[in-house]
Amino acid sequence: MYDGGKIIAGLVIGLCLLLSPFFYNAGKAAKAPEPELTAKAKEAKQCVADTAYMKSRHMHLLDEWRQTVVRDGERYYKGSNGKVYYKSLQVTCLDCHSNKSKFCDQCHNYMGVTPYCWDCHLVPKENK
Amino acid sequence: MGVDRRQFLKIASLSTLLGIGGKAVFELLAPGELEAAVPLMEGKRWAMVIDMRRMTDEIMDECQKACHSVHNVPNFGDPKVEIKWIWKEEFEHAFPDQENEYVADEVKHRSYLLLCNHCSNPPCCRVCPTGATWQREDGIVMMDWHRCIGCRFCMAGCPYGSRSFNWGDPRKAPKELSPDFPANPEFPTRTKGVVEKCTFCDERLAKGELPVCVEAANKKKEDLLIFGDLADPDSNVRQALRKHFTIRRKPELGTNPNVYYIV
Amino acid sequence: MLDRAIKGSNKYWGWLIFLLVIMSVGFACYLYQFKVGLKITGMSRDVSWGLYISQLTYLVGIAAGGVMVVLPCYLHDYKAFARITVLGEGLAVAAIVMCGLFVMVDLGQVTRMLNIIMYPRPKSILFWDMIVLNIYMALNIVILWNVLAAERKGIHYQKWVKVLIYISIPWAFSIHTVTAFLYAGLPGRHFWLTAIMAPRFLASAFCSGPALLLLICLIVRKVTNFDPGKEQIRTLGSIIAYAFILNIFFFVLELFTAFYSQIPGHMQSIVYLFSGLDGHGELVPWMWAFVFFAILALVLLIVPGTRRKEDTLAVGCVAVIIATWIDKGLGLVIGGFIPNPFDRVFEYWPTTPEVLITLGVWATGFFVLTVLFKIAVSVKEEIAA
Numbered sequence: 175m176y177d178g179g180k181i182i183a184g185l186v187i188g189l190c191l192l193l194s195p196f197f198y199n200a201g202k203a204a205k206a207p208e209p210e211l212t213a214k215a216k217e218a219k220q221c222v223a224d225t226a227y228m229k230s231r232h233m234h235l236l237d238e239w240r241q242t243v244v245r246d247g248e249r250y251y252k253g254s255n256g257k258v259y260y261k262s263l264q265v266t267c268l269d270c271h272s273n274k275s276k277f278c279d280q281c282h283n284y285m286g287v288t289p290y291c292w293d294c295h296l297v298p299k300e301n302k
Numbered sequence: 303m304g305v306d307r308r309q310f311l312k313i314a315s316l317s318t319l320l321g322i323g324g325k326a327v328f329e330l331l332a333p334g335e336l337e338a339a340v341p342l343m344e345g346k347r348w349a350m351v352i353d354m355r356r357m358t359d360e361i362m363d364e365c366q367k368a369c370h371s372v373h374n375v376p377n378f379g380d381p382k383v384e385i386k387w388i389w390k391e392e393f394e395h396a397f398p399d400q401e402n403e404y405v406a407d408e409v410k411h412r413s414y415l416l417l418c419n420h421c422s423n424p425p426c427c428r429v430c431p432t433g434a435t436w437q438r439e440d441g442i443v444m445m446d447w448h449r450c451i452g453c454r455f456c457m458a459g460c461p462y463g464s465r466s467f468n469w470g471d472p473r474k475a476p477k478e479l480s481p482d483f484p485a486n487p488e489f490p491t492r493t494k495g496v497v498e499k500c501t502f503c504d505e506r507l508a509k510g511e512l513p514v515c516v517e518a519a520n521k522k523k524e525d526l527l528i529f530g531d532l533a534d535p536d537s538n539v540r541q542a543l544r545k546h547f548t549i550r551r552k553p554e555l556g557t558n559p560n561v562y563y564i565v
Numbered sequence: 566m567l568d569r570a571i572k573g574s575n576k577y578w579g580w581l582i583f584l585l586v587i588m589s590v591g592f593a594c595y596l597y598q599f600k601v602g603l604k605i606t607g608m609s610r611d612v613s614w615g616l617y618i619s620q621l622t623y624l625v626g627i628a629a630g631g632v633m634v635v636l637p638c639y640l641h642d643y644k645a646f647a648r649i650t651v652l653g654e655g656l657a658v659a660a661i662v663m664c665g666l667f668v669m670v671d672l673g674q675v676t677r678m679l680n681i682i683m684y685p686r687p688k689s690i691l692f693w694d695m696i697v698l699n700i701y702m703a704l705n706i707v708i709l710w711n712v713l714a715a716e717r718k719g720i721h722y723q724k725w726v727k728v729l730i731y732i733s734i735p736w737a738f739s740i741h742t743v744t745a746f747l748y749a750g751l752p753g754r755h756f757w758l759t760a761i762m763a764p765r766f767l768a769s770a771f772c773s774g775p776a777l778l779l780l781i782c783l784i785v786r787k788v789t790n791f792d793p794g795k796e797q798i799r800t801l802g803s804i805i806a807y808a809f810i811l812n813i814f815f816f817v818l819e820l821f822t823a824f825y826s827q828i829p830g831h832m833q834s835i836v837y838l839f840s841g842l843d844g845h846g847e848l849v850p851w852m853w854a855f856v857f858f859a860i861l862a863l864v865l866l867i868v869p870g871t872r873r874k875e876d877t878l879a880v881g882c883v884a885v886i887i888a889t890w891i892d893k894g895l896g897l898v899i900g901g902f903i904p905n906p907f908d909r910v911f912e913y914w915p916t917t918p919e920v921l922i923t924l925g926v927w928a929t930g931f932f933v934l935t936v937l938f939k940i941a942v943s944v945k946e947e948i949a950a
Binding site for chain 3: 383425432433453454467493494495557
């Protein structure tokens with residue numbers, strides 16, 4: 175092979191770099207996320223939509239909310255249970271889920287996502 | 303050979319379009335979320351008339367304090383990077399087009415309350431490349447901090463200097479200057495790199511409440527800040543404008559500002 | 566043809582590495598700016614656009630200047646310029662790359678950059694600026710590559726390339742007109758609110774772009790085996806002369822309108838720039854330097870003796886570049902914001918990180934320029950052999 179030595183060396187280095195995250199995390203299995211509900215959230219029994227929907231699509235819901243609230247001025251949402259909610263991450267969502275580090279962050283950290291919502295939206299102070 | 307290259311490309315693009323379009327149609331027709339209609343404060347052209355004859359410096363400071371604390375506006379203590387939604391200005395700087403060596407003492411020596419004029423013909427909205435600022439149907443020039451890319455074209459376009467930019471992280475403002483920042487947990491802060499300004503308290507209007515500055519001022523003296531709908535001929539603002547002579551900032555520019563000053 | 570870019574002399578690599586060092590320093594400063602925010606620059610609530618946007622404005626002019634080589638060649642059959650159209654187009658590409666980078670470093674939320682495409686607002690001139698600049702860059706890359714490849718193969722380029730070339734000529738005029746429209750339509754900024762903004766921009770573009778091209782051609786003649794040609798340099802000199810005279814004439818017209826009408830809004834920014842306002846006058850020495858270099862350039866370019874001799878012509882071109890840079894790259898943008906809407910003077914001066922980022926972007930542009938010219942010149946050297 176023309177320049178064979180350089181090519182193989184390059185391939186080996188490239189492969190090592192590509193697989194380095196696996197070497198780094200070898201042997202450490204991250205714990206499955208366990209989001210904790212606050213007492214208020216448990217009492218409410220249901221979120222603005224059912225749990226399965228919220229688990230898979232809460233980001234879509236929030237995206238739609240911010241679009242309709244800010245740009246269309248429509249601030250109220252009628253959930254599937256018939257209840258009317260004020261569309262606000264801080265005022266509505268975090269009112270029940272006021273334990274961000276034990277709720278939101280649990281799954282977000284496990285999945286390695288850092289939503290930039292928190293750059294602007296305020297989080298209620300938690301008692302550790 | 304059945305399909306030649308041209309036919310293949312036609313089939314492929316049609317399928318892609320159907321595939322993407324199909325997904326969109328599916329989502330549209332999916333069992334979904336309704337919008338509830340809750341009555342908002344109706345208006346077609348929100349405006350403000352400020353009675354400067356009875357206004358005092360203390361009341362104007364109260365207005366700024368109220369607005370800036372409800373909206374978590376940081377205080378950097380540095381005019382280079384300052385953020386202000388409502389503030390005081392001397393006559394010659396508030397109305398520089400009224401060049402006059404011999405202005406009446408009363409008019410000359412008082413400060414004026416300045417804020418975004420929510421113009422009916424806003425140049426800032428014309429120049430915004432993403433629609434992060436736009437004019438609503440009710441006349442309010444609104445801000446969408448999710449969409450702003452921080453190009454600052456609106457700041458160049460505004461003839462009134464109403465807009466402020468977050469040159470740094472607002473949450474890193476010195477604690478000594480605003481010890482209880484952020485004062486309002488129900489309103490977000492902004493992040494670095496976006497432009498902000500007064501939004502005529504649209505979140506309060508939606509609940510049927512008056513803007514914070516109006517509430518703060520009128521608590522001290524009645525009808526100091528008159529906030530109402532210019533499109534309604536019987537509204538408080540129209541009545542005030544019929545009764546008193548008012549001036550606006552830089553009217554010759556054609557922006558049609560909606561903040562009037564009774565001098 | 567890209568392989569021509571990785572085969573070069575030690576001087577070539579030395580120059581590229583020098584540029585890479587400046588680019589890395591600039592990039593490091595940019596990472597700092599990305600983390601902390603634009604407060605590390607000298608911009609403020611009152612002067613909300615500074616060095617980055619002013620460089621963007623200047624460089625759109627340089628990019629448009631390439632048309633001064635293409636136009637005579639294709640519309641007026643001035644075949645002598647056919648030798649260097651590729652160089653003009655290469656300069657245009659490098660300049661547009663720098664423009665794009667300057668926009669990116671100036672944005673407060675650069676990760677949201679694609680919002681302009683996702684939520685288009687045709688009423689905004691910035692939207693059109695993005696479109697015309699990107700299309701102009703694409704046009705020039707395609708034209709440059711095809712013409713050069715055809716030259717290398719010894720054949721004439723395909724007919725469709727000619728169509729693109731014909732489009733690129735009015736397009737060059739349009740990019741700088743649109744950039745002028747960014748400024749000329751803002752009701753609150755009286756320094757910019759003038760119909761002659763677009764003509765001024767174009768005149769300044771058509772002298773600064775070719776002047777830079779001329780200087781680079783002289784360098785190319787010195788360091789490579791390709792000679793752009795004595796006649797070409799001479800004609801370029803005449804074009805630069807006329808464009809610069811127009812540029813200065815337009816500027817004087819502005820002075821007349823401002824000072825004969827005595828309207829404060831028109832006068833104040835000029836007074837600030839040339840003699841200071843309210844005790845502030847940071848830019849005054851720069852603006853008078855502009856006057857000095859402008860006069861020097863006018864003399865060297867108008868007097869046929871100095872224009873026709875290449876060494877004095879080169880000095881004239883340097884003077885043109887310095888003068889136009891101070892006028893457009895410093896005075897125009899900063900002057901527009903002073904005095905502010907409240908009739909106060911709040912001055913602006915770039916900070917060190919800001920300057921380093923700016924230099925990093927310029928170095929990137931010159932890197933692109935060097936690579937493109939290396940390819941073009943290598944091809945031309947090979948054909949000549």
